[in-house]
Structures are given as C-alpha cells and as structure tokens.
Amino acid sequence: MEALLLKIRNDLRGHRQALTTQQNREWRNLLILIFTIPVGLLMIFPFIKDWQSHNLLLIYLFSPVLYLQSLNKFFIGLPQKNILVLAFFLVLTALSTFTWFTNPDLTPVIFPLSGWGALTAIIIAWIMLAWIFERNLPQARRYSLTPHHPFLHIASGAFMGAGLALHALLVARFLPNFNLPLPALNTEKFVWLFGLFSGLIIPAEELFFRGKLFSLLFDEKAISLKKTILWISFLNLIVYLPALVYLSRNPGMLSFGVITFIYKFILSAVTVFIVYRWRNLYVGFAANLAFSILMIQPFYL
Numbered sequence: 001m002e003a004l005l006l007k008i009r010n011d012l013r014g015h016r017q018a019l020t021t022q023q024n025r026e027w028r029n030l031l032i033l034i035f036t037i038p039v040g041l042l043m044i045f046p047f048i049k050d051w052q053s054h055n056l057l058l059i060y061l062f063s064p065v066l067y068l069q070s071l072n073k074f075f076i077g078l079p080q081k082n083i084l085v086l087a088f089f090l091v092l093t094a095l096s097t098f099t100w101f102t103n104p105d106l107t108p109v110i111f112p113l114s115g116w117g118a119l120t121a122i123i124i125a126w127i128m129l130a131w132i133f134e135r136n137l138p139q140a141r142r143y144s145l146t147p148h149h150p151f152l153h154i155a156s157g158a159f160m161g162a163g164l165a166l167h168a169l170l171v172a173r174f175l176p177n178f179n180l181p182l183p184a185l186n187t188e189k190f191v192w193l194f195g196l197f198s199g200l201i202i203p204a205e206e207l208f209f210r211g212k213l214f215s216l217l218f219d220e221k222a223i224s225l226k227k228t229i230l231w232i233s234f235l236n237l238i239v240y241l242p243a244l245v246y247l248s249r250n251p252g253m254l255s256f257g258v259i260t261f262i263y264k265f266i267l268s269a270v271t272v273f274i275v276y277r278w279r280n281l282y283v284g285f286a287a288n289l290a291f292s293i294l295m296i297q298p299f300y301l
Contacts, residue, residue, distance in 0.1 A: 023220050030213070033069065034235050037061055041242035049246075052107075056100045058243050063125075063200040064092035066239070070207035074136045088128065092200075095121055099196050104188050115188035118195025125199040142219065143211035147280040157286030161267065164287075165294035168263040172256050172298075190293075197292050206285045209236050209268070210275050218276065225276055233268035237261055253298070260295050267291055 041057055048054040068089060075081045101110055102117035111117070133140040140146055147153060209232050218228045244261065248254040271284030 023216065027216060027221065030069070030216075031235075033065075034238055037065065038238055038242050042245060045242070045245055053100065055246055056097065058246055059096045059100055059196070059200060060093070061239065061242070062204040063096045064089050066204040066208040067092050067200075070204065070212045071132060073212075074132045074139050076136075076139075078135060088132075091124070091128065095124055096200055099192075099200060102195075103192055113188060115192035115195075118192040118199070121195045121199030123199075125203060129203065142215050143207065144214075144275050144279040144281040145211070147278065147282060150282045153280055153282040154286040157283035157288075158290040160270075160283070161287030161290030161292075162294060164263055164267055165291045168259055168295060169298075172259050175255050175259070190297075193293055193296060197296075198289055202285060202289045202292060205236070205239070206271075206281055206288060210271055210281055210284050214272060214275055225273075228276075229269050229272045232272050233265050236268045237265060240264065247296075256298060263291070263295070 038061070041061065045054075048057075068085065071088065072085070075084055078084060099118050099121045102114040104113075104115040133145060137146070213232050213235070214228065217223045217231060218225065223231070240261070244254070244257040248257050267287060271287055274280055274283050
C-alpha cells in the first residue's frame, strides 16, 4: 500500500513539474512575441513611413497575430485542427486587409461610401468567434466569456470607457502648444473606425490580454493579482507602442499619445480587476471599445 501511495505521489509530482514547465515555456514564448513584433515594427518604420498603407501592419499585429494566439487553445480537440487554424488565419488576414482598404481617407477610394464596408469585419469576425466559442465552452468559461446579463455589462463598460476617455481628452486640452480638437469625425469615418475596432482590434486585444494572459498568469501560474495586473497592463502598452509612433504626425500628437498611454494603463488595470472579481470579459470589451474610439479620433482629425 505504501509503495502504491509513493508511486501516486511521484506521478503527481512529475505531472506538476511537467505542467509548470509547459506554462513557463508558454509564458516565455508570449513574452518573446509581445516584445519582438512591436520592436520590429518600430525598426522598419523609418523605411515605410511614406507608404500610404503602412498602418495596415498595426492591424495585422492584432488580426491575425493576437487573434490566433488567443484562440489557439479553442482549437484543441477539434477535428482537422491545422486546417481550421489556417482557415482562421487566411480569413482574418483577408478581413484585415479589406477593412483597411475601406478607409475613406485612402486615395483612390475603392468604392463610394467605402467606410461602411468595415461593418463586414464585425459580422464575419463575430460569427467566427461565436462558432469557436460554442465548440469549446469550457475554454470560453476560462476566458470569462459566459457571464450573466451580458448586455447590461456591455452598457456599463461602455459608460466607464467613455467617461475615462472624456476625462483624458479634458486633461489633454491643457497641454502646452497643442490645440486638441474635440472628437468630431464624419459619419463614414466613424463607422469605419467602429468596424475596425469592434471587429478586429478590440476582440483580439481583450481575448489575448484579459483572456489568455489572465488565465495563464493568475489561474494557471498562480501569480498574485497585483503582479498579474501590472504584467498585463504593461504588456498591453508595449503592443500599442508602434501605434504611438506610426500615428503621431507631430510632437503635439506624441504628447497626447503619452496621456493616452497613461489612461490606457488605468483602463487595463481596472478591466483586469473586473475579470478577477466577476469573471466578465464583456465589460472590458465595451470599455476598451468606447475608450479607443474616442481617443483615436484626434489622430485622424
């Protein structure tokens, strides 16, 4: 009997060690990914800054890269996994490319009122997400995707994100030598930004940072909540660092970008705590979407 118990104990110890090794390897690979791609984008910026479509690379960072990284565990156990991953990659890449070229500011415009074509990103991306979530409900629960009263949470999150963004815009108006315009895009450009963010960028960001990373750090590696919040919020800013450089056309916009980063860190910390407290990713999604839509507009005015 003692020999059997000893064998069970050794097996459990070996399993824990193997699991810890796997988690550490996954964490290391994610860190390499998060640092390598933004640094690469910053390094090539001087060579591509005059290209009309250089910002498309920023979209690719979220979709397909972060999208697929956040969804890879959803594919486990599904038949023809590799084919599904390839299909998701091709669809997300094509969708990101199409959405970028519907930008009404590009010349020539691909078709009249092209900005409305960005709504395609919402429809296709969320159909794909709903399909993959339905196929792996346990993983969806681990990513805090099955809360009660989701529409109420979306509304409260949007209110929180908009309030934080408006406060940031108010603070930014006191920057020296920078006359910040109030958000006032035309309808077509606003629809384009809404489709881009709600279909591609924000879902990828939330699933990756508040879904995958939170699950890995807090649930699996048992890192403290404080360190989890700091890690996720810091890495979230690293991913947006190329956008700060790519979108800042003058020193004033760079200063505004720094303020945006500060408030983005606050938003990330709050939404990570919400995921911890209520296991709810919808609040963070809505808050991030409202915040991003309002804060990105001055870069396009």
